[in-house]
Amino acid sequence: MDETQWKRIMDNDPSNIASTQQIHIVNILKRRTTFIKYKPNGRTYSRIYYLVLSEDAIHYCGSKHKSKHEACVIKDINQIRPGFTTAVWRKCLEKNKIITDKANLAFSILYNNNRQSLDLLAETEDIRSQWIQGLEFLINRYQSHMRTHREITDKWIWHLFAQADYDQSGQLSRTEVQRLLYTLNIQLNDNEIDLYFDQANIRAGENQLLTYLDKDEFLVFYKYVSQRPELLKIICQFNGSSNEQMAGTLSDYTVIHKLPNVIFRHNTRNNSQPLNLRKSINSKNKHVKSNLRRRSSSITPESTLSSHRAVRKNFLTIEQLKDFLQKEEHMKALSIEDCSRLIVRFEPSIEGRQCEEIGVDGFRLLLLHDEFCIMNPDKIHRIYQDMTQPITDYFIATSHNTYIQGYQVYGDCTAETYVRALRTGCRAVEIDCYDGDNMEPIVYHGNTLTTPIKLQDILNAIALEAFTVSPYPLFLNLENRCSYQQQGVIARLLKDTFKNQLLSKPLIEDFQTLPSPEQLKYKVIIRSRHHSQGQTTTNTKLNRISNQIEQNSNEYHPDLASLLIYCQNVSFTSIPQTLSTQKCYHSISLKESTADDLIAVEVPHHLDLIALTQHHLVRVYPGTIRQNSSNMHPLFYWTYGIQMVALNYQTNDESMCLQHGFFSDNGGCGYLLKPPCLLGKDPSYDPKEKFYEKGKRLQILLISGQHLPKENNSVDDPDISDPYVKICTYGIECDYTEHRTPSIRNNGLNPIWDYKITADIYCPELCLVIFQVRDHDRHGGSSFIGQACIPFNVLQLGYRHIKLKAKNGDYIHGTIFVHVKIDDI
16 A cells, blocks of 8 residues: 555544644633624624533523523534624624624634524634634544544444433433434344343343443443444455354354345355464453453454354454455555554454454444545545646536525525535536626626625635635636626626636637646636627526516626636537637537537437537536526536536535536546547447447445434434435436345344345446435335445445435435446446
């Protein structure tokens, strides 16, 4: 493994995150601190805020009866901003409820996808600084735990214990345990609970009935409930266990879990020669350890004899770990030294690290790490594609009507939607400008009930986030509905806000092709219509409710026209006319129905659209019928080479899932180099036909799920999930497939599917795979649990975990475990 890989592995280790200073600052947050809370109407409230002892939420003391309330949860916080940067602060400034000199004391906590903010004023700069540093540390720690799934630790389990301990007795009764199991999304009958209680019996004697669990016993109980027998099966397949030894090692698990025979159908390894392995056993607390290891997949006995004197093994030696990683995980360059470092990093037991062996717990943590999950970290964590080609050769993550927070016809326009889009890697946003009062241009959706916002507020928000995620150029798609005078104001605002980042002249005077993303790094590019100075132009205003065109003649301001360098929008009549008369810097905007018509023409004229995108930037935007902010299917247009498929980022639908998955490749920078077939280098390519030369056969074994939440993460819902997985592939027309596993009754904690799917993919470069976990309703229908969208070319082979996301793109606790194999057709 190279140093880059090691750095990623070690940087994601939560144990490496906390310094003494950071721990000190977090402890400061637990002390009660007085802040002034500001509301949009200018009202202020003196409140005492503090971090709760579990370090997962900020609470405050209310003014009435000293009541305590939750202000926000750490996992929901998106950003901490110093100064007056939110809509609340701007309104308070406008109403003269606060003076600008107080900016050094102000900060805001933005949460729920930047839709809400907690706007506070500290007494001193030091207090503000401490809270900002402490909160940022807590956010980073939580996100790191979610990436590595190390949140399932003793501390997290004890937090569950505290929540379930209603009477705060320090013990859980069987009723409280049953209630907690519902929260964990698993149902057990009384006999099964009795069995688990017996396994967790540490305090009581062998013949005594255990009626309560203390913290240590609950930790044992939880590990029994959440065992991973499928991981133990893999270990046995690679540690030289014979069939008899493997059966003996797994027998205790199958007794407790009543599991099906976990057979991974693709595996044909011969494990007939057992190795002579030795494992040291610490005799201290022998009784406790023997109970812990009797049936737990994480801590099973290292050397137990069956009736046939066969040694049961539940660990991998360093050599066997290397064998597994090289043969199954395709890590060909791995050395013994690398495996030694992996064992030190992931194996939790001291004796395992001393003997250089990895057990089920360490194996689980290793396979849950980003480096070993299903998405290739070399492709999602770094920019690896050639970024020196003309910008027309790239797909660009594009937003439609970015200022809208909800539906197209009503709701607030806000600058926070730009922040959210840019932080997900969006590189082309849209701004609809109209005349405002006092020569201040405003932004809103014309002829609708949307609430306007000042253009300056939007530009300020964009400037803060323009290049925090990606260094590559940011397009501002400017829909100019302003008068001549306010167009001049727009030009001045753009120049004052973005300064030298604003592209105001060509990189070279004479050019036949557009420059590359590499040449345009850290540049803001204006995309709009262009007219020469003094020319009278028809400014088209579209009433999107009645679909009528309003005409408004005015002059195009030269200061704004001079900023249109590489993206001058022109009217589209036909592809032949555009290719024969327009320059490379002329850009085309197509509404959804027009693009559909160009694709629907008879063969082979539909390929003309691909030729158009090889010479011009083309943008497709949703049709006017999508007043509910629904989205078109982006892959339908990407397969024809359209660079800018504009989507409503505020809508959490399948199209946005595909968008986030597609642009997770190439380091998430918002630019993807088109495959050669879309750049004129393969004349046989046709999105409507099979492409045999590059065809691949994708085989996925859906093995198991872990910690699947209930619908909408509801812990109060008494219904237990019956989860199943739906797997869909998307791409060119023949690459659309759909598969699903059977559902597993009453087990969202650790269901096992052991279900294999096969799909033939004929254009892998444009294929996306969506894994969606759903809860089957026995009365019909199903509900969403979690999903992941992965580009075909980013898939890692072998045994992989898939970390699931909610519809809004946030990671959830749940994972699914699969085996991936890809062959040529």
